[in-house]
Amino acid sequence: MENRLDRWTERVIVCILAVISLLVLYPLWFVLIASISGPEAVLRGEVWLWPKNFSLVGYERLFQNPEIVRGYLNTILYTLVGTALNLILTVAAAYPLSRKDFDGRGPFTAMIVFTMFFSGGMIPTYLLVKDLGLLNSFWALILPTAISVWNVLIMRTFFQTGIPYELQEASFIDGCSNIQTLLRVVLPVSGPVMAVMLLFYGVGHWNAYFSALLYLADRELYPLQLLLREILIQGQMQEMVDIGDDSLARGLLDAEAIKYAAVIVANLPMLALYPFLQKYFVRGVMIGAVKG
Template identity: 50%
Template sequence: MAAKNKKVKHSGADQRLEISLTIAMVIVGVIILYPLIIVLSTSFSSPNAVMSGKVWLYPVDLSLEGYKAVFRTNDVLIGYRNSLFYMVAGTIVNLVMTMLAAYPLSRSDMPGQGPIMMIFTFTMIFSGGMIPGYLLIKDLKMLNTVWCMLIPGAISIHNMIIARTFIKSNIPKEMLEASQIDGCSDIQYFLKMVLPLSGAVIAVITLYYAIAHWNAYFNAFMYLSDKELYPLQIFLKNILVSNQVETEMLVEDSQVTAQQGISELLKYSLIVVAVIPVMIIYPFVQKHFVKGVMIGAVKG
């Protein structure tokens, strides 16, 4: 743009660069997008088209068989319900805990702020690991309860640092001093000034947490064995990766090939169903995510 305004002529070399870059970037875009398109198109195709590998760009023999098969089973509905619950409840826990930690740690006038911050950041670089973590959850009697999905990951230190950096750099110190002169206590200041002024960063970390909960797999894999509590990702793993397609999902078709076709087709539909919540909000939140990366990159 600047070049255009100044009427600097683009040399031949620059012209060629622009053309080759355009081609390269279009190719990159296609490579990223193609797998997503294939999954979407296949999910709307017929079982036969899937089995014979006819789908390469657009749906072949448009059908909703795959989606019918997905919603015929209870598992997916249970998983969906549980995942929604874990996402909402877990994110609330995360937000409360994160902001409770972020604000005091942003106050450099608090004695011991440095060492306390160290207590937090140390957990980023060292942890008890898989087995002690499992034993703790077991000893707390949290195995196979909803709590093991909500509590163990209550604070992501990384998100806490993002919130802390934001508070530090966006809320002027003078405001605190003025409020203190007016007799505002720290808790009052936190509730009435810091939280309302941190809307932008709360939006960012809410999105981070919510998507992390929706996509989370490890805790459920380690701590849950009751099917009624499984989040969607566990059912997805069983069906997509371990290939355990339950017969209830399939039509009562005696033909093995038809069953096989549907069981493959439903995987594609399942992927679409599982990704939809994230993809629906994606266009709206893209900017926030980028903002989060930027705040996180600047260490406070």
């Protein structure tokens, strides 16, 4: 039975969580209302809780730039192709490692896990990408990150604990091969872990910019996040310039509006995806838990 101390403890926890939620959500809310407010009001610090001097100049100027539209399409393409390749390779690696009748799964798992703790580093990776002829190409952002060891382990754990091995044995008795068992038995009941992997890989590709910064020189191939980085840097540089001239002042105001609009445009697809995959995301965190 709940006593008085338990009730007060629960109230304190609720208050703490409410404060943390406000601290997390307010920056998102501020960026949203700043993107549809007049840039003059934003610079003067007059925008706090609600939009002021409603304006869509940031979005108008943003989509007038052909590089932004092209970068948006590039990011969508990188995300779709990269995530599809990630899922295929992750399943191909995780399923054999989950099979009890795979004699070499221990050594192979050890070799794969070893790469989580010891990697070649940025410079050797860059030299490898260069030697493979991938520099300044579409595949430079896809192949170096084609698989995640952590995600392989998560999926392997799901195959081991979430799917009864007797189900696979029954498929073998019915004459299914390993590939048929994977495609017709294992994957159809692996919806939760596939959704989690889709979310992990998709968000990673959508937000990636550092690989593009290293490997791409052609602006035609730039993803949206790299162009957004340039916009933010240019906005900071303009703030350090004397804005006595009207043209410079106008440019600073436009840059401020574009900055907030670009953040909303860049993050809106992923924010819209989260509610549909939230329940799978929570279950994905529990997939890797150690069972007693």
